Amino acid sequence: MRIPTPLVRCYPLGDAAVTLELGQRIDPAMHRLIQALAKLLDQNPPPGLREYVPAFTTLTVYYDSWELSQNAEISPYEQVASYLQSLLPAAQVLAADYAPGPLVEIQVCYGGDFGPDLAAVAQHNGLSEAAVIELHSAAEYLVYMLGFAPGFPYLGGLDARLATPRRAVPRPLVPAGAVGIAGAQTGIYSLPTPGGWQLIGRTPRRLFAAGRTPPSLLQAGDRLRFVPISETDFKKMEA
Numbered sequence: 522m523r524i525p526t527p528l529v530r531c532y533p534l535g536d537a538a539v540t541l542e543l544g545q546r547i548d549p550a551m552h553r554l555i556q557a558l559a560k561l562l563d564q565n566p567p568p569g570l571r572e573y574v575p576a577f578t579t580l581t582v583y584y585d586s587w588e589l590s591q592n593a594e595i596s597p598y599e600q601v602a603s604y605l606q607s608l609l610p611a612a613q614v615l616a617a618d619y620a621p622g623p624l625v626e627i628q629v630c631y632g633g634d635f636g637p638d639l640a641a642v643a644q645h646n647g648l649s650e651a652a653v654i655e656l657h658s659a660a661e662y663l664v665y666m667l668g669f670a671p672g673f674p675y676l677g678g679l680d681a682r683l684a685t686p687r688r689a690v691p692r693p694l695v696p697a698g699a700v701g702i703a704g705a706q707t708g709i710y711s712l713p714t715p716g717g718w719q720l721i722g723r724t725p726r727r728l729f730a731a732g733r734t735p736p737s738l739l740q741a742g743d744r745l746r747f748v749p750i751s752e753t754d755f756k757k758m759e760a
Contacts, residue, residue: 529541529542529543529606529609530542531602531605531606533598534581536586537571537583537584537585537586537597538581538582538583538584539581539582539584539598539601539602539605540579540580540581540582541558541579541580541581541582541602541605541606542578542579543555543578543579543580544578545578546578547577547578547665547677548677549663549677550616551577551578552577552663552665552677552741552742553616553619554612554613554616555575555576555577555578555579555580556575556616556619556741556742557611557612557613557615557616557619558575558580558605558608558609558612559573559575559580559741560615561608561611561612561615562580562582562608565608567582567584567600567601567604568588568589568600569584569585569586569588569589569597569600569601570582570583570584570585571583571584571585575666575741576666576668577665577666577675580605582601582605584597584601589601621742621744622664622740622742622743622744623743623744624661624743624744624745624746625738625739625743625744625745625746626745626746626747626748627700627709627724627726627745627746627747627748628724628725628726628747628748628749628750628754628755628758629658629700629722629723629724629747629748629749629750630722630723630724630725630749630750630751630752630754630755631650631653631654631657631721631722631749632650632654632721632722633752635699635720635722635723635752635755636700636720636721636722636723637720638688638701638702638719638720638721639653639654639720639721639722641685641719642683642685642702642719642721645685645686646682646683646684646685648682648683653683653721654721654722654749656680656682656683657679657680657683657702657707657721657722657747658746658747658748658749659680660678660679660680660746661678661744661745661746662676662677662678662679662707662744662745662746662747663676663677663678663742663743663744663745664676664739664740664741664742664743664744664745665677665741666741667737667739667740667741669714670710670711670712670714670729671711671712671729671736671737672711672712672728672729672736672737672738672739673708673709673710673711673712673728674708674709674711674728674739674743674745675706675708676706676707676708676709676745677706679702679705679706679707681705683702683707684702684704684705685702685703685704685719686703686704687703687704687717687718687719688717688718688719690717691715691716691717692715692716692717693715694713694714694715695710695713695714695715695716695718695720696710696713696723697710697711697712697713697727697728697729698710698723698724698725698726698727698728699716699718699720699722699723700720700721700722700723700724700747701716701718701719701720701721702718702719702721703717703718703719709724709728710728711728711729711737712729722747722749723755725755725756725758725759726738726758
């Protein structure tokens, strides 16, 4: 896969973080570059690194300002920004040969009480409910990043025929495991939270468990496929 030459922009995020922006386009090639940078940070963490957060087109690094301020010649922000930019040539080489993540199957019971917005998604797109299920479960998705809530995966690869705007009025509580569509994305609620995505199904699998190692079932870079199951199978798996 050809890795694009990034249009790099660095900017501070508060007084103890720097964001490296590599462009505006969300695609697998950009994702691979972000993941390559994250891997290089794991292998060669800069002084003062606290944590980093990869996203669609950015990577944000949080650092210890006090530790880095001991170098009076250059500010902590400049130190980290310069280090991140120095990693880009190696990241492009690494990204070109980046291996795809594992394929994870997520069982989903579509429609009914598990997917109260399935009919709305079908109507919006001029499809039958069966066609929505078929299209949604036929694709292979890429986990671009985790966000919003612990373990919540933002997935790329939704069939354009299923794109549906968010609900006009968000629900005050969406159950964990709910599978939804918002615009051109699909995702899975990892914890019970408010939310405005169109809910088309639910999985009995736990996407986040604090006592599990790692706590998130999915990781950025994983591939995902939805597998339709019956309500009976859902209850068996849930039990």
